[in-house]
Amino acid sequence: MKTINKRGFLDISFSWIFAFLIGAMILVGAFYGINKFSSLRESQDSAELGFALKNLLTPLESGVETTKSITITLPVLSRITHECATYGNFGEETFSVQQKVKNKWTNSGVPISFSDKYIFSPEVFEGQKFNIFSKPFYFPFKVANLIYFSNSKDVYCFVGFSKSAKAELKNLNQNNFEFDSCSENSIKVCIGTINCDIKVNTNENSVEKNGEKKVYFEGDALMYAAIFSDRATYECEVKRLMKRSSELSDIYKEKSLNLLNLGCSPFNGLRNSFSSVESSSDLAFTAQDIKQVENTLGCDLW
Amino acid sequence: MVNKGVNNRGNKKGQVKVQQMAFMILGLTLFFVLVGLFALSFVFSGIKDSKNLLDEQQATLLVQKLANSPEFTCGTAFGTEKTNCVDLDKVWALKNKIKDYSQFWDIDGIEILKIYPDSTGECTRGNFLNCETLTVMDSGSGVGKSTFVSLCRKESDGNKVFNKCEIGELIVRFSNE
Numbered sequence: 314m315k316t317i318n319k320r321g322f323l324d325i326s327f328s329w330i331f332a333f334l335i336g337a338m339i340l341v342g343a344f345y346g347i348n349k350f351s352s353l354r355e356s357q358d359s360a361e362l363g364f365a366l367k368n369l370l371t372p373l374e375s376g377v378e379t380t381k382s383i384t385i386t387l388p389v390l391s392r393i394t395h396e397c398a399t400y401g402n403f404g405e406e407t408f409s410v411q412q413k414v415k416n417k418w419t420n421s422g423v424p425i426s427f428s429d430k431y432i433f434s435p436e437v438f439e440g441q442k443f444n445i446f447s448k449p450f451y452f453p454f455k456v457a458n459l460i461y462f463s464n465s466k467d468v469y470c471f472v473g474f475s476k477s478a479k480a481e482l483k484n485l486n487q488n489n490f491e492f493d494s495c496s497e498n499s500i501k502v503c504i505g506t507i508n509c510d511i512k513v514n515t516n517e518n519s520v521e522k523n524g525e526k527k528v529y530f531e532g533d534a535l536m537y538a539a540i541f542s543d544r545a546t547y548e549c550e551v552k553r554l555m556k557r558s559s560e561l562s563d564i565y566k567e568k569s570l571n572l573l574n575l576g577c578s579p580f581n582g583l584r585n586s587f588s589s590v591e592s593s594s595d596l597a598f599t600a601q602d603i604k605q606v607e608n609t610l611g612c613d614l615w
Numbered sequence: 616m617v618n619k620g621v622n623n624r625g626n627k628k629g630q631v632k633v634q635q636m637a638f639m640i641l642g643l644t645l646f647f648v649l650v651g652l653f654a655l656s657f658v659f660s661g662i663k664d665s666k667n668l669l670d671e672q673q674a675t676l677l678v679q680k681l682a683n684s685p686e687f688t689c690g691t692a693f694g695t696e697k698t699n700c701v702d703l704d705k706v707w708a709l710k711n712k713i714k715d716y717s718q719f720w721d722i723d724g725i726e727i728l729k730i731y732p733d734s735t736g737e738c739t740r741g742n743f744l745n746c747e748t749l750t751v752m753d754s755g756s757g758v759g760k761s762t763f764v765s766l767c768r769k770e771s772d773g774n775k776v777f778n779k780c781e782i783g784e785l786i787v788r789f790s791n792e
Contacts, residue, residue: 455688457685572704
């Protein structure tokens with residue numbers, strides 16, 4: 314009797330302890346595997362969505378239309394992080410998509426990068442349905458088609474815009490654009506009015522948003538760019554556009570030299586002028602250089 | 616002595632049981648791992664297909680986009696703006712700067728093929744007006760996607776300058792890795 318009592322309160326043999334240990338290890342391994350698998354699946358979804366988004370934007374860049382628009386509806390509420398960098402010959406931008414699944418945001422999405430697109434949106438924006446339109450940017454030759462993103466739930470009300478600008482925006486058929494009579498919660502974009510969320514000054518070619526420093530534009534394409542993006546994104550994309558303009562300017566310079574005997578005057582290029590643009594406030598100086606150069610061309614170079 | 620013998624026998628019996636259990640657990644673990652691997656391969660078999668599909672879509676869209684991109688398009692140099700019109704004078708200048716564009720479009724090669732009128736040979740500075748293929752970006756290999764384009768350039772007959780447009784094909788090559 315005494316010997317039995319000495320064996321202790323729990324009479325568990327070594328084989329049971331061994332089995333529990335191994336069983337626990339298997340369970341922990343299984344949970345770890347499931348966790349890894351689901352995060353891998355999230356990454357796959359994010360990468361597929363990002364890549365599909367990239368493909369959907371491509372048709373906006375081809376063709377000779379003055380403006381083009383599409384609406385993209387994502388499967389679930391998504392958060393798109395848009396980063397812009399200016400390194401190299403053209404800079405780069407990166408999109409990553411996070412999705413809201415069961416009231417929780419998935420881990421940070423797989424980044425999809427591209428150098429040949431110029432997208433104007435806030436750095437981080439959320440939504441399920443996005444209205445997107447594009448417009449070519451000429452400076453003085455065509456540089457790129459600029460792409461503008463807006464959440465379909467954010468209503469933009471344009472006040473004081475010219476007839477032609479309003480007609481252009483109306484033709485996009487975007488249901489989140491209003492003109493002159495604004496609904497209560499709309500984002501008011503105004504020319505020459507004081508109490509507005511986004512103030513456009515067409516005399517000094519500037520756009521000012523609540524709480525942000527002014528940015529400057531040349532032409533309607535960049536004006537819309539300033540309206541639909543935040544300051545950091547806008548300035549970065551302007552620098553990227555100037556980099557591409559520099560490359561195109563070199564191409565036109567060589568083309569003009571090749572066509573000297575066909576009536577063209579030598580075009581010295583505008584690389585220096587484009588490269589000197591440090592921020593959007595320098596665009597006006599480049600615009601002046603362009604005006605001077607345009608008058609000296611002997612042929613239709615672009 | 617008798618007690619010792621009973622203990623030894625008990626230990627051996629215990630050792631055999633532990634061994635049995637260890638084999639059993641090993642077998643079970645292996646089974647689950649195999650089932651897991653099978654499930655994973657089933658679930659992820661679609662990834663490659665979907666990547667290929669997206670790549671294919673991208674290639675088709677990109678070749679259209681490229682034909683109308685500022686580096687290739689005629690713009691208003693040959694009258695009003697046209698779609699799928701390639702300015703050969705500009706492309707020749709681009710060819711000399713193509714290193715700058717090596718990472719820009721995410722493609723491996725660009726070729727321009729003259730379809731009509733018939734001509735042969737690779738285009739060089741000397742035979743620019745009478746050749747078949749202009750390799751803008753050399754790829755060596757890769758899957759090609761193409762679109763038909765007008766190939767336009769400025770020419771002169773000695774008295775006046777005129778626009779000359781011919782039928783061609785813009786071919787874009789991608790690696791299929």
